[in-house]
Amino acid sequence: MDGDTWHAYRLVAESDGSPPFLMEPASGPHDREAFTAAGFAPVSAYVSTRGTLDEAIGDGLPAALEGVAVTQWDGSNPDGFVRRLYAMSAGAFERNAFFKPLDLEGFLELYAPIIPAVDPRFVLFAHDQRGDLVGFLFAIPNRLEGPMAKTIIVKTYASMRRGVGRVLLDHVHRLAREAGFSDFIHALMHVDNVSLDRSQKHAGKVFRRYELMARRLD
16 A cells, blocks of 8 residues: 555556546556565455446436435636535545545645645535535546546545435436536545445446455564
């Protein structure tokens, strides 16, 4: 692991050969073999899925949840947005395996450079009737496809109330299709996380697998 879970820590274990997407970890064709030869073994597994937005949305009605309102980032105060993203991410993922805290300065170094590539329409917040934050979703166009990107990447989302994640995912799919995107990628999900099951219910199909390799030191 390159320091912590905020940085690169996964290698590609299986792929359909398609090009990498924005913010995806990359590894060479012989990296896994090198780790294995050095005594490492997989300790955690992840996948990315993809599909068409038409399949993801289907013919169902827009997802909704009583008492929950979904809003988009207005694009203002990017520094404040990154700070808010830091607070939400740290709180949402602190119980995940291998989580290691990262200070605000380190988080700003990671995410500030990508802010120019962020489309505010695909940064969503869910609030309850009291105005408390109960979920967020961060998606970004796949800029590696060029200026006319067709794929929206759902990079991170989390919910603090049952059903909110489903609502956010459905919202971003619909917003992306309305904006002219045709495909989605649900990025870097742990194989045991509910997000993978949710992705598959939205017609997501695995096209890349990743592993975290570990070796016990005596």
